Amino acid sequence: MAENIKVAYWPGCVSRGFTPELHGSMALVAQKLGWELVELDRANCCGAGVIAEHNQELADTLNARTFALAQQTGLSMMNICSTCQGAQSECQQRLDADSAYRAHINEVLSGQGLSYEKDKGGFTNKNFLWLLVEDYGLDRLREQVVRPLTGLRVGPFYGCYIVRPKERLGYGEHPDRDIYLEKVIEALGGEVVEYDGARKCCGFPVITMARETSLRQAGTHVGDAIDAGADCLVTPCPLCHLNLDMQQPEAAKVVNRDLGLAVLHLPQLVGLALGAEPRELGMGKHIASTRWVEERLTAATAA
Amino acid sequence: MAEYTIKVRRFQPESGEGPYWEKFDVDLDPSLSVLDGLLQAKDRDDGSLAVRCSCRAAICGSCGMKINGQSGLGCKTQIGEAQELADKQASATGKGGKGNSIVIEPMGNMPVIKDLVTDMESTHWAKIRRVTPWLLPHGEPPEREYVVEPESMIDITQSMACIQCGACVSSCLSMEADHDFIGPAALAKAYRFVGDPRDAETHERLHDLADDPHGIYDCTHCFSCIDACPKGVAPMDQIMRLRRKAGEQGIEDPNSGHDHEMAFVKIIEKKGTLDESLLLQESFAPGFKGKLKPSKRAIREMLGSIPTAIRGIKTGKMRSLHKLIPGVHPKLPDQDDVKAIYAHAEEHNEEFNLYIKGEEGELAEEDVEKGIERSTDPDTPQEVKNG
Numbered sequence: 001m002a003e004n005i006k007v008a009y010w011p012g013c014v015s016r017g018f019t020p021e022l023h024g025s026m027a028l029v030a031q032k033l034g035w036e037l038v039e040l041d042r043a044n045c046c047g048a049g050v051i052a053e054h055n056q057e058l059a060d061t062l063n064a065r066t067f068a069l070a071q072q073t074g075l076s077m078m079n080i081c082s083t084c085q086g087a088q089s090e091c092q093q094r095l096d097a098d099s100a101y102r103a104h105i106n107e108v109l110s111g112q113g114l115s116y117e118k119d120k121g122g123f124t125n126k127n128f129l130w131l132l133v134e135d136y137g138l139d140r141l142r143e144q145v146v147r148p149l150t151g152l153r154v155g156p157f158y159g160c161y162i163v164r165p166k167e168r169l170g171y172g173e174h175p176d177r178d179i180y181l182e183k184v185i186e187a188l189g190g191e192v193v194e195y196d197g198a199r200k201c202c203g204f205p206v207i208t209m210a211r212e213t214s215l216r217q218a219g220t221h222v223g224d225a226i227d228a229g230a231d232c233l234v235t236p237c238p239l240c241h242l243n244l245d246m247q248q249p250e251a252a253k254v255v256n257r258d259l260g261l262a263v264l265h266l267p268q269l270v271g272l273a274l275g276a277e278p279r280e281l282g283m284g285k286h287i288a289s290t291r292w293v294e295e296r297l298t299a300a301t302a303a
Numbered sequence: 304m305a306e307y308t309i310k311v312r313r314f315q316p317e318s319g320e321g322p323y324w325e326k327f328d329v330d331l332d333p334s335l336s337v338l339d340g341l342l343q344a345k346d347r348d349d350g351s352l353a354v355r356c357s358c359r360a361a362i363c364g365s366c367g368m369k370i371n372g373q374s375g376l377g378c379k380t381q382i383g384e385a386q387e388l389a390d391k392q393a394s395a396t397g398k399g400g401k402g403n404s405i406v407i408e409p410m411g412n413m414p415v416i417k418d419l420v421t422d423m424e425s426t427h428w429a430k431i432r433r434v435t436p437w438l439l440p441h442g443e444p445p446e447r448e449y450v451v452e453p454e455s456m457i458d459i460t461q462s463m464a465c466i467q468c469g470a471c472v473s474s475c476l477s478m479e480a481d482h483d484f485i486g487p488a489a490l491a492k493a494y495r496f497v498g499d500p501r502d503a504e505t506h507e508r509l510h511d512l513a514d515d516p517h518g519i520y521d522c523t524h525c526f527s528c529i530d531a532c533p534k535g536v537a538p539m540d541q542i543m544r545l546r547r548k549a550g551e552q553g554i555e556d557p558n559s560g561h562d563h564e565m566a567f568v569k570i571i572e573k574k575g576t577l578d579e580s581l582l583l584q585e586s587f588a589p590g591f592k593g594k595l596k597p598s599k600r601a602i603r604e605m606l607g608s609i610p611t612a613i614r615g616i617k618t619g620k621m622r623s624l625h626k627l628i629p630g631v632h633p634k635l636p637d638q639d640d641v642k643a644i645y646a647h648a649e650e651h652n653e654e655f656n657l658y659i660k661g662e663e664g665e666l667a668e669e670d671v672e673k674g675i676e677r678s679t680d681p682d683t684p685q686e687v688k689n690g
Contacts, residue, residue, distance in 0.1 A: 013577035018620055044575045044641050049524055050567040053543045054550060056655060058648035062571070065644060086526075094655045097662045101655055108647040112640045160476075164526035165537075179395035186397070194396045201476040201525035208586045208604070209520045209558040213481040217523065220480070246611060246620070285620045 005136055007078040008070035009037035010125075013045050014238040015080055018246065021282025022238050025267040026080050026128065028281065032274045033136065033144065037078070043069050046087040048239070049161075049205070056094070057105070063091040064105050067125065068114035077125040080267070082237030085127045086161025086169070092125065093168050127162060129236045129266055133180045138187045146275040148189025150300040152293065154269065155193040155230040156181035157221065157244065159237030160201050181234060184266070188273035195228035197221030202240040207247065212254055218243040219255030222263075232262040232293045234269045241265060248288045262290040272297065306330050307382055309340050310404035313418050315351065322415070325349075326404060333383025337407065338366050340382050341419070353418035361533055364468030368419050369408040374474035374531040377407075410473035412482075426478065427469045430489035434512070438496065441503035455500040461658045462495040462541050464534040471528035471538050483517040487528035487538030490519060494541035497548060509549040513556040519545045520560030535658060544654075559600070562589050572645050575635030583608060584629045 015022040030037050043066040045051075052059035066088070070077040079085055095102050096118045106115050117123075126134070132141065162169065163178045171177055178199060182192045203217030222244055225233055235241055243251070245263040252259040264272075268281045272293075283290040307329050314322040327344035338356055345352040356366040359378045366377040371388045385405045393403040413421040440449070471487040478484045485493075493512055496502050512518040519542055528538040550561050566585035570578050587601035588594050597605075615621035625631040635641060 014579070017577065017579045017626060018615065020620065042635060042637055044635060045571045045577050047571070048567070048577075049543075050564055051571065053546050054564050054568045055547075055648055055652050057651055057653040058568075058645065060655070061644045061648050062641070065640070094657065097657055098655070098660060099663060101653070104651075104653070108644055111643065112637075160525040160527075165529045176391065179391065182395040192396055200479075201523045201527075203480065203523060205524040206477070206521065208563050208583070209560045210477075210481065210516070210523075211604075211607075213477060213484070213521060213523065216480040217476065246615065249614065250611060285618045287614050287618060287620070 004034055004036070005131065006036040006075060007038070007131070008040055008073045008075040010040045010043055010046075010066060010070070010077060010079045010084065012079060012081040012084045012238065014242065019238040019241050019265065021285045022080060022241070022265045022267065025265060025271050025276075025281040028276055029267040029271045029274065032271070032276065035136075038073050038075060040066065040069050040073075040077075046084045047091075048083050049087050049090075052087065052090065059087070060091045060094055060101075061105050061108060063088050064095055064102075064116040065109055065112070065114060067092065067095075067123070068109055068116045070125070071117065071120050071123055072114070074121065076123055078128060078131055079125065080128045080236070081239065082127065082159030082162035082235075083239045085125070086159075088125055089168055089170075127236055129162070129180050129184070130174070130177060132270070133183060134174065138183055141184070141270075142187050145188055145273045147273055147297065147301065149185075149269070149273050149297065150189050152190045152296050152300070153193045153229055153231045154185045154190045154264075155195050155225040155228065155233045156185065156198045157202070157225075157233045157235040157237075157240055157263075158199050159235060159240045160199075162236060163199050181236070181266075184270070185234065188269065190269075190273075193225060193228050193230040195221075195224045195230065197224050202237075202243040204239045204243040207243060214243065215247060215251040215254040218247055219251035219257075219259065222248060222251065222259050222261050223255055223257055226259065226261050230261060231296055232264050232290070234264045234266055236266040238265065246287050260288060262286065262288050262293045264290070264293070304330055305333050305383070306402075307340060307386055308402065308404045309337070309344065310406050311341070311344075311352070311418070312406075312408040313352070314409075314415050316417060327352075329382075331382060333386070334381055336378045337368075337370055337380045337382050337385050337405065338377035340405075341377060341407065353416075353420045355420050362466060364466035367410050367421075367468040367470045367473060369406075369410060369473060371406050372408075374410060374470040374527075376468060376470065376533045379533050410469055412472055412475060412478045413469070421469075423469050423472075426482070426486065427467070427472050427488060430472075430486050431467070431492055433485060434489045434493040434496075435508065436489075436492050436496065438499065438502055439504040440501050449501045451500050457659055458656075459495050459498040461656070462491045462498070462536055465491055465495075465532075465536050466534055468533065470531040470533060471536075474527040474531035476525045476527050477521055477523045480523075481517060481521060484521045485512070485515065485518050487522075487542070490522070490545060491536050491538040491541040494545055497545060505548075506552055506554075509545065509552060510554050512545060513549045513554045513560070516557050518556075519549065520556055520558035537658065557600070559586055562586055562593075565589065572642060573634065573638075574632055575638050575641045576632075578625075578629065578632030580626060581629035581632065 047059040185192050203214035207214040271281045278294050310326050313325050329340040329343045341354050357363040361379040368377050370380050389403045389405045409415045409419045410421045413426050416422050522542045563586040587604045588597045
């Protein structure tokens with residue numbers, strides 16, 4: 001537990017696309033925590049469940065390639081996206097289930113000097129949230145806090161892919177994975193807001209296919225959090241962030257009410273408690289203003 | 304024996320009052336079920352407590368309910384486990400302690416008739432009938448039964464395991480936002496016939512399910528039904544298989560679901576990572592043809608996305624050429640490796656169903672009897688062939 005964290009880091013597509021503030025804030029927080037991230041800059045998209053819907057073997061091979069690239073570094077892997085976690089865990093489960101299937105997938109990878117091996121050196125692929133709680137530890141995190149989030153009321157928003165299905169996502173060994181966000185908020189000195197949507201769907205997977213269904217989901221959860229008194233939401237999933245933050249003005253139209261609730265990426269919330277400035281964490285890039293969060297923190301520091 | 308407090312959401316229509324919560328103290332072994340707890344409360348405290356049940360062995364599908372917010376069967380959930388979950392949920396919000404109330408509610412997405420008894424007609428049975436849940440063979444029926452290879456039926460055994468309890472419907476997050484969604488139980492049932500080698504109207508079925516705006520492309524992929532199902536049917540997986548089969552048959556849909564899927568697949572083949580602006584454009588107006596003659600929906604969706612893009616440019620989220628102009632997004636340095644993976648996988652297109660195959664070394668004896676074999680030769684994997 002006490003050793004330093006060094007991982008092969010898969011940032012995902014969206015953190016370098018429409019949520020660049022996530023990529024930047026993760027780098028800053030890693031530096032503050034003393035984590036070493038070896039970025040997998042040759043790795044490919046996880047397929048987000050969409051490629052598996054088209055061709056399961058294709059999704060499995062693409063992710064086997066990413067795992068193999070991570071295994072080449074001799075390190076375990078970290079992701080910063082619930083959807084990457086879910087899509088990659090799904091493929092890893094199939095790959096790990098059967099050596100013949102693994103050998104079949106490795107056929108094409110071997111031509112590229114790569115191979116995915118089950119459990120090689122205790123290989124794992126964990127979201128930043130899981131790594132923070134299970135490997136770094138909440139006690140160490142508490143010690144690093146220089147600006148406790150006193151008085152900040154935070155609603156957790158997990159993203160489906162990191163909470164279900166439980167059997168695939170290691171809940172047998174780690175049954176509390178669906179209350180880690182609450183534990184982190186508490187460790188950072190914030191206050192957990194209970195509301196209906198924390199483990200529900202943001203609607204993003206159907207934003208192009210069933211726009212109204214999608215935006216009604218996002219709008220309902222944001223609205224419920226506001227009604228429960230939240231100052232902001234926090235999420236480990238950039239795709240949820242797209243629907244909850246970037247689409248928030250559109251979601252407000254569908255649910256026919258005013259919204260306007262800041263949605264923070266998990267590394268941003270951690271970063272604020274570690275003393276980083278909102279600007280350094282890219283909070284100005286959000287669509288829903290984060291000014292209220294900043295004011296609450298300034299008020300708490302002054303008091 | 305141990306003591307538990309169950310907190311039941313009650314509704315007595317004859318009283319003229321709205322729903323309310325009532326707590327009952329029960330005393331039973333932790334290995335007994337939540338349903339046993341409810342029946343004890345009904346027996347000892349209040350005979351008017353309404354709950355539907357019959358077999359008490361997870362086979363009749365009568366006692367669907369929500370326990371601590373999770374949809375499932377009352378008879379298949381041990382009360383000791385329900386207590387652990389209630390305590391864990393309390394600890395997450397700082398309440399902590401042991402012996403928190405186990406919260407029991409009627410199933411979601413359905414009207415409540417009385418207490419835990421719901422009306423499954425409109426959101427379950429009507430939708431099951433909607434998917435034509437019977438075999439549609441063509442030609443003269445055989446003199447005796449239809450004869451099929453046992454292996455050709457293995458594919459649908461998972462969806463056949465459904466006991467119609469409605470737990471998946473109760474948990475469905477798409478249905479919560481769109482009541483017209485056909486839903487997980489009915490779509491799993493649809494796959495049971497789409498995958499049946501005796502059925503002769505596979506294409507018509509797939510076309511029907513894709514053409515309905517509340518059909519297979521209205522599922523938000525939230526996995527709730529997978530965790531809710533007491534029989535391992537994994538309805539969402541069956542919905543994804545319906546999408547795959549509809550795609551293979553080239554069936555277009557009003558939700559642009561198939562176009563979206565193909566746009567995603569092609570972008571990763573070309574670039575390795577996701578080009579988000581290209582995804583939006585290609586989902587609605589795919590290829591040269593789509594741009595030459597865009598559909599009304601394509602124009603509406605593209606125009607509709609402009610305010611979001613402008614907001615993104617203003618905050619700096621999208622302030623770069625490769626995020627704004629579709630196709631400028633750089634490809635991976637070794638994109639040829641990704642292309643080689645595509646060539647290999649598109650040629651084989653294996654579907655590996657863990658429900659059928661199981662984890663290595665865990666092959667049950669009854670599976671061996673059913674004729675499911677596990678290949679030991681790495682060159683000839685025997686997964687169920689897709690298609």
